[in-house]
Amino acid sequence: MPVREGIYGLLAEFDTPTQLVYAAQTAYESGYRRMDCYTPYPVEEAAEAIGFDEPKEKGVSRVCLLGGILGGLAMFTLETWVSVWAYPLNIAGRGKFSWVAFIIPAYEWTILWAGLSAGFGMLALNRLPSPYHPLFNAPNFRNGATSDKFFLCLEADDPRFDIGESRELLESLHPTSVVEVEH
Amino acid sequence: MEQGQHAHHLPANLGAPVSVLRWRSRAILATAIFAVLAIIDLFISHSFDYVLRGWLMGLMLCLSVCLGGLALLMVQWVSGGKWGFLIRRPLEAMSRTLPLVFLMFLPIAIFAKRLYLWARITDPQSALRAGVIDAMQAHAIAYKRPYLNLEGFWIRGIAYFIIFGIFTYFLNRWSLQRDTDTQHGNWFWQKRFENLSGPGLVVYSLVLTGMCVDWVMSLDPTWFSSMYGFMFIVAQGYAALAFVVLVVLALSQYEPVNAIFRVTEQHDLGKLMFAFVMLNIYMAFSQYLIIWSGNLPNEIRWYMNRITGGWGPIAGLDFLFHWVLPFFLLLSRDLKRNKRKLATVCCIMLFARFWDTWWLIAPNFPDQRHNLHFSAGMLQYIFVPGAMTALWLAYFITTLRTRNLVPQHDPHLPQILEPEHAHA
Numbered sequence: 390m391p392v393r394e395g396i397y398g399l400l401a402e403f404d405t406p407t408q409l410v411y412a413a414q415t416a417y418e419s420g421y422r423r424m425d426c427y428t429p430y431p432v433e434e435a436a437e438a439i440g441f442d443e444p445k446e447k448g449v450s451r452v453c454l455l456g457g458i459l460g461g462l463a464m465f466t467l468e469t470w471v472s473v474w475a476y477p478l479n480i481a482g483r484g485k486f487s488w489v490a491f492i493i494p495a496y497e498w499t500i501l502w503a504g505l506s507a508g509f510g511m512l513a514l515n516r517l518p519s520p521y522h523p524l525f526n527a528p529n530f531r532n533g534a535t536s537d538k539f540f541l542c543l544e545a546d547d548p549r550f551d552i553g554e555s556r557e558l559l560e561s562l563h564p565t566s567v568v569e570v571e572h
Numbered sequence: 573m574e575q576g577q578h579a580h581h582l583p584a585n586l587g588a589p590v591s592v593l594r595w596r597s598r599a600i601l602a603t604a605i606f607a608v609l610a611i612i613d614l615f616i617s618h619s620f621d622y623v624l625r626g627w628l629m630g631l632m633l634c635l636s637v638c639l640g641g642l643a644l645l646m647v648q649w650v651s652g653g654k655w656g657f658l659i660r661r662p663l664e665a666m667s668r669t670l671p672l673v674f675l676m677f678l679p680i681a682i683f684a685k686r687l688y689l690w691a692r693i694t695d696p697q698s699a700l701r702a703g704v705i706d707a708m709q710a711h712a713i714a715y716k717r718p719y720l721n722l723e724g725f726w727i728r729g730i731a732y733f734i735i736f737g738i739f740t741y742f743l744n745r746w747s748l749q750r751d752t753d754t755q756h757g758n759w760f761w762q763k764r765f766e767n768l769s770g771p772g773l774v775v776y777s778l779v780l781t782g783m784c785v786d787w788v789m790s791l792d793p794t795w796f797s798s799m800y801g802f803m804f805i806v807a808q809g810y811a812a813l814a815f816v817v818l819v820v821l822a823l824s825q826y827e828p829v830n831a832i833f834r835v836t837e838q839h840d841l842g843k844l845m846f847a848f849v850m851l852n853i854y855m856a857f858s859q860y861l862i863i864w865s866g867n868l869p870n871e872i873r874w875y876m877n878r879i880t881g882g883w884g885p886i887a888g889l890d891f892l893f894h895w896v897l898p899f900f901l902l903l904s905r906d907l908k909r910n911k912r913k914l915a916t917v918c919c920i921m922l923f924a925r926f927w928d929t930w931w932l933i934a935p936n937f938p939d940q941r942h943n944l945h946f947s948a949g950m951l952q953y954i955f956v957p958g959a960m961t962a963l964w965l966a967y968f969i970t971t972l973r974t975r976n977l978v979p980q981h982d983p984h985l986p987q988i989l990e991p992e993h994a995h996a
Contacts, residue, residue, distance in 0.1 A: 434992065442906075450905070481867060489864045492857065 393572040397523035398424075398544040399555050400530060401564040406432045409539035412562040413438035416543060419558060423547035427524070427540040429533075448514045449507060456506025461499035465491055523572050530570075542570070580831040580989045586976035589826035592969050599966035606959035613951050621937075622949030624679070624687050626956030629933050631676045632788060633811075633925065633957055634964040636804075638673045640812025641666025642740055643776050643805070646769035649743075655840040657984035658832060662819045664747060665972040666812065667740045672967045674733045676960060680787065681729055689713070690720040690793045708870060712794040720790055732783050739772045751980040758983050780805055791936035795874040799859035806855050807925065810848045814921035817841050819972075821915045828978050832988045835909050842908030845921070849902060853895040877935045882944030890931050893924035926957065 403409045406428060413426055413435055426435040468491040472478070477485050512518070524530050524542065534540055541564075543555050552569075559567045614623055645663040648656025684691045690713045693699045700710035713720070743765070750761045781801025789800050820841075824833035863871045879887050897920050907913045930953050935941045940950075978985070 454903070483867070489861055493861070 395572060396545045396552065397526075397570045397572045398542045398550075399552070399559055399567055400524065400527050400540055400542045400570050401559040401562065401567045402529055402533060403539040403541070403562075403564055406435065406539050408563065409541055410434045410438050412541050412559070412564070415562060416541065416558065420549045421543055421547050421555075422549070423544040425542050425544070427530070427534045427542065429535050429537060429539075432539075435539075449511045452510030452514070453503050453507035456510070457499045457503030460502025460506075461495045463502075464498035465495040468494060523570050527568050527570050529566060529568065538565075580991075582831050582978060582989070583827040586828045586978045588969075588973045588977055589823065589829075591826055592823075592973060595822075596966050596969040599962045599969065602962035603959050603966060606955050606962060610952060610955035610959055613948055613955055617948035617952070619947075619949040619952075621686055622952040623956055624683050625933060625937065626952035626954075627676070627960070628680055628687065628787065629929050629953060630957035630960030631673070631680060632784075632929050632933070633961050634669070634673050634676055635783070636808040636811040636925065636929075637666055637815050637964070637968075638669045639667075639736060639776070639780065640808035640810075641816065642670075642736060642743075643773065643809060644812050644816065645743060646739070646772045646776065649765040649769040650773070653840070654984050654988050655837045655844065657979065657982060657988060658829075658837050659816045659820055659841070660747070660979055661975055661977045662816050662823075662972060663812075664744050664975070665968055666816065668744055668971045669964060669968050670733065670737060670740050672964060677729060677733070681726055684722060684725060688720075688725075688790060688793075690716065690790060691722055691725070708794050716793060720793060725786060728782060728786055732779050735775060735779050739768065739775070742768055743772075747979060748975065750982075751976065753981060758981070761981070777801065777805055780808070788932060791933065792874060792877075794870060797859055797863070797871075797874075799855060799862070803855045803859060806848065806852050807928070810852045810921060811925040813841070813845055813848055814918040814925075817845060818915055818918040818922070821911050821918070823977065824911070828976075832978055832985075834988065834992050836992055837988070838911070838914065839905075839908050842902060842914055845898070845917070846902040846908075849895060849898045849921070853891075853899075856894075877941040878931060881942035883931070883935055883942075886927075886931055886944065890924070890928050893920060893927050898924070929957075 401412065403412060409426060409428065410432065413424070416424055417439055422440065424439055426432070426439060428435060465488075469486060469488075472487065472491075473485045479485075480487070524534075524540075529538070530540060532538075541559070543550060543559065545552075549555075556567055610623065610626070614620065641663045645660065645667055648660060648663070680687065686692070689705070689709065693705060693709075693713055696705065696710040696713045699705050700707060705713070718724075746761070746764060746768075753761070781804075784801060784804040788804075789795065789797070820829065820833065821838075823829040860875065863875060877883070898917055901907055901913075901917050901920075907917070934950075934953060935944075
């Protein structure tokens with residue numbers, strides 16, 4: 390894989406989550422879409438500010454729902470196949486297709502596969518695990534992102550991105566610093 | 573905070589808004605209309621029995637919101653959480669409707685002989701010989717006589733109300749004292765509420781099991797199920813939560829509730845409703861699965877009475893209203909955060925409780941079991957519970973108005989007044 394060169398994005402550092410959320414909202418309103426917030430603990434409002442509520446961002450919910458439905462159907466079909474065709478047994482004179490008894494394993498599989506799909510789907514959609522990320526090149530990010538600083542990164546592949554204008558926008562939001570991050 | 577998200581401030585008047593009076597006059601009007609319809613229907617059908625059956629259904633519905641409110645009140649004391657703070661005063665008002673529910677119980681106890689087979693049949697053997705009851709019923713009535721007798725029914729009935737009355741009294745009294753108390757800290761009150769509510773939840777589940785066994789399960793003396801009490805407990809939580817969320821959503825249009833109402837807590841309550849929807853179907857299905865697996869003639873009769881002879885579609889619709897609709901609607905995150913849509917789900921859930929209570933009670937009686945058919949008397953299952961629940965609603969609003977809607981001296985209060993933004 391060829392080494393990518395050039396700017397990954399502009400990283401602004403903030404001291405409080407409130408400032409970060411406000412900055413993210415402003416950037417979103419100015420038309421930026423390819424951006425991300427980095428915080429030491431979950432800040433739900435930051436996710437909302439950068440468009441988490443948009444339908445196209447609901448990948449995890451969809452993967453979870455799909456996993457649940459497929460898991461339930463798979464188990465129900467398996468039980469039906471085993472009991473009706475593959476290995477039919479007469480249990481106390483009940484019908485071979487005893488759907489009442491099939492519900493429980495099907496229900497458990499619904500939960501199991503919904504949970505697994507949500508967990509692994511989230512990782513896959515976030516492209517995790519990710520051993521390398523350009524932001525690791527920013528020294529203040531390495532020190533602050535896991536302890537007490539809040540970051541907003543406007544990414545360079547956003548069509549709205551312009552190194553001068555974007556820096557001006559970020560600096561108008563009173564960050565502690567704005568740095569260019571290389572790939 | 574530069575983005576203009578400021579902390580909310582409580583208004584000076586923390587009482588219920590004036591608009592609730594409009595709701596109360598509507599409820600009283602509905603009571604009157606349903607009562608008139610019930611009386612007209614009584615003259616058409618000439619059946620007082622159907623009035624009593626409808627009355628029992630109305631009693632169970634009012635009981636479920638009253639005691640379900642008490643149970644949720646105790647749950648929020650032991651679990652903590654801002655969702656509990658938000659709905660505390662409406663829950664207290666729901667629990668304080670207990671005297672009205674006791675008055676509703678009296679006609680059931682007075683006319684028990686017209687409602688309950690075991691109370692009517694004093695001599696099972698001669699009734700069996702006369703062909704009034706079958707062998708299974710004769711055996712069950714004779715065998716269960718030490719429990720199912722009128723004296724016991726009265727004594728237990730009054731004892732149930734006294735026990736719940738004690739919990740209602742202290743939880744409500746202390747909550748009011750805490751509002752004006754400036755001496756004791758939060759820890760003192762919190763421990764006090766917890767120490768009453770923890771054991772209270774155990775007592776609640778035991779006493780409620782007794783209530784639903786006495787009043788509903790014993791309508792068919794031959795049948796028994798150990799899941800029955802839990803089904804009613806969960807159904808009460810289901811109904812009471814749907815009702816209280818509906819009340820808070822309605823109150824959130826006005827002061828003072830709009831100051832403490834945030835989407836975060838609404839979302840939490842929506843998730844809790846979802847949990848009750850799952851728990852409810854879990855209980856109902858478990859009982860069905862156990863009886864289906866056992867496949868014993870004395871047990872399956874209860875289900876056969878309720879799923880054959882025209883009752884099948886009713887049971888199917890019960891499943892649709894109780895689980896399918898609320899489950900798939902509440903899966904959506906956006907729906908739980910939308911006031912209007914969440915209120916619609918609450919209405920579906922409350923309607924499901926009407927439907928389910930009817931399905932549990934009506935097929936117990938010989939003329940309707942196995943055989944769903946229309947008669948003028950059947951309309952009493954709409955009119956009488958309609959009048960009773962509307963009357964209960966009017967009384968609930970009266971009790972709601974007696975207190976401030978925002979409890980004081982609770983550490984949740986400053987937290988819930990903060991904007992929903994993260995803070996450094």
